[in-house]
């Protein structure tokens with residue numbers, strides 16, 4: 516079966532990732548989920564921590580509404596500069612260079628793809644940056660048949676924290692046989 520085409524900016528970002536030897540971009544399955552979440556908030560503030568080579572950014576951008584804005588942050592300045600260049604033609608997009616906490620000045624977020632900084636080191640702050648009804652996406656989990664979920668021989672406390680957080684409606688979605696994402700909505 517032929518592969519489904521990806522948006523041109525995603526293809527360009529994948530090219531940049533290959534050129535830069537960057538191997539941590541999101542998969543197309545996660546990317547399509549990102550596009551969908553961005554599209555669900557047509558006038559929203561969409562954020563990403565960990566721009567990488569801009570693949571996730573490009574997926575979010577593919578669903579971005581005319582009245583929305585997209586803020587992404589990357590601590591690797593060279594990567595941030597290259598991705599900023601790729602989106603210089605769209606004033607809705609802001610690529611910040613530095614620590615993920617720079618995002619705080621742009622909160623609250625209607626969509627937050629937390630993919631570099633925050634996810635592990637400060638889950639409470641991550642949840643606190645969401646607007647009521649805001650959607651949080653966290654990828655790179657390994658599906659577990661157990662409850663509570665297990666990883667690497669023990670209970671996956673991080674995953675449990677998000678899945679049972681009192682301020683969130685959260686679920687886990689399998690995006691590949693060996694990969695899953697947590698999708699959560701902040702309670703109003």
Ligand SMILES: C[S@@+](CC[C@H](N)C(=O)[O-])C[C@H]1O[C@@H](n2cnc3c(N)ncnc32)[C@H](O)[C@@H]1O
Pocket residue numbers: 539540541563564565566567568569570571572588589590591613614615616630631632633
């Ligand atoms: C998994 S990759 C991001 C992939 C990208 N979001 C995508 O979907 O294509 C994680 C990125 O987060 C960046 N990062 C890690 N910790 C960070 C922090 N505290 N602040 C900003 N960026 C960070 C890393 O340099 C790396 O480029």
